Amino acid sequence: MASEQSTNQSVEKAASVLAAFLDGRALRVSDVAKYAGLGQSTASRLLATLESLEYVERDPASNLYRLGPALLTLAGVAINQHPVHREARQAAQLLAGTLGLGVNVAVRHGSSLFYLCNFEGRLAPKSFTLMGQRNPLHATGIGKCLLLALTPAQRRELVPDLHRYTPRTICDHDELDTALDLVALRGYATEVEELALGRSCVAAPVLDQSGEIVAALSISGPLSALGLADGDPELASTVIEVADSISVGLGYLGPRHAPAERH
Known part of the structure; x- marks a missing residue:
């Protein structure tokens, strides 16, 4: 039961990180942490995981994050359904x-x-x-x-x-x-x-x-x-x-x- 609750909390935190980008701006780790109500180290770990899955992507020059191509794939499937x-x-x-x-x-x-x-x-x-x-x-x-x-x-x-x-x-x-x-x-x-x-x-x-x-x-x-x-x-x-x-x-x-x- 404790493991299931921990998993749910992790999903909720990841969702809150993605929701930070809804206004369309590229964000710093600190911006995401502030919006999602997370510690900066937690936000950084979640962003790194989401980046590896292509749900977010990072500009190598500015280190700013934005939503990634995997979300476009999911959105396209969802809208076509x-x-x-x-x-x-x-x-x-x-x-x-x-x-x-x-x-x-x-x-x-x-x-x-x-x-x-x-x-x-x-x-x-x-x-x-x-x-x-x-x-x-x-x-x-x-x-x-x-x-x-x-x-x-x-x-x-x-x-x-x-x-x-x-x-x-x-x-x-x-x-x-x-x-x-x-x-x-x-x-x-x-x-x-x-x-x-x-x-x-x-x-x-x-x-x-x-x-x-x-x-x-x-x-x-x-x-x-x-x-x-x-x-x-x-x-x-x-x-x-x-x-x-x-x-x-x-x-x-x-x-x-x-x-x-x-x-």
Whole structure:
């Protein structure tokens, strides 16, 4: 039992070392030790082991560590195993190329959304990928679509405090309920400068075989490129159409109706 507990603690320590790199910076041993709450010698030993396994790599000139290629291999396998990613990837990539905007696909993990796909068009370039990153549910178009899968009570329990990111962020649950009622009515969500100034998106939910919302697709980019302040019916129709095609690929056959009574 003691040996098992020691092994679990070692795994937890190794995981905390890897988590130190989540903000994207290369780190010194002392930085990793501080973030992970470990002694410097322990952090150094763990980094050496992780380096031998290629989970981290060290720059020989600066001695700074960064995440290694073995994690890319694992990440690639994990993302390719996800049914939504497999079904949505090509459609999202083609849409980004056609519109020249950003196209994203995400699912809900706990109280945040988790990006499975992220493609950038010429009008929405990025120097980084969103895949694997997280964002808040209440301040994004994708997040609003994912919140439709929950009742108002469940939403309040999941995210009791709605953090403000910009002056336009919805920070009141009653106001969010009203916004989500509109999303459910028209079949798509918009977000205009609620997460970041100068950015906007339009999103639609993706359903599985049972008709449950399991993901959402968004078209995003600079506010000037999308022009969502006054609404964009054509863009909304496009995101609904592509999200529906992904849903069909996941086995969704449309709303189920009770059989008519025979007389």
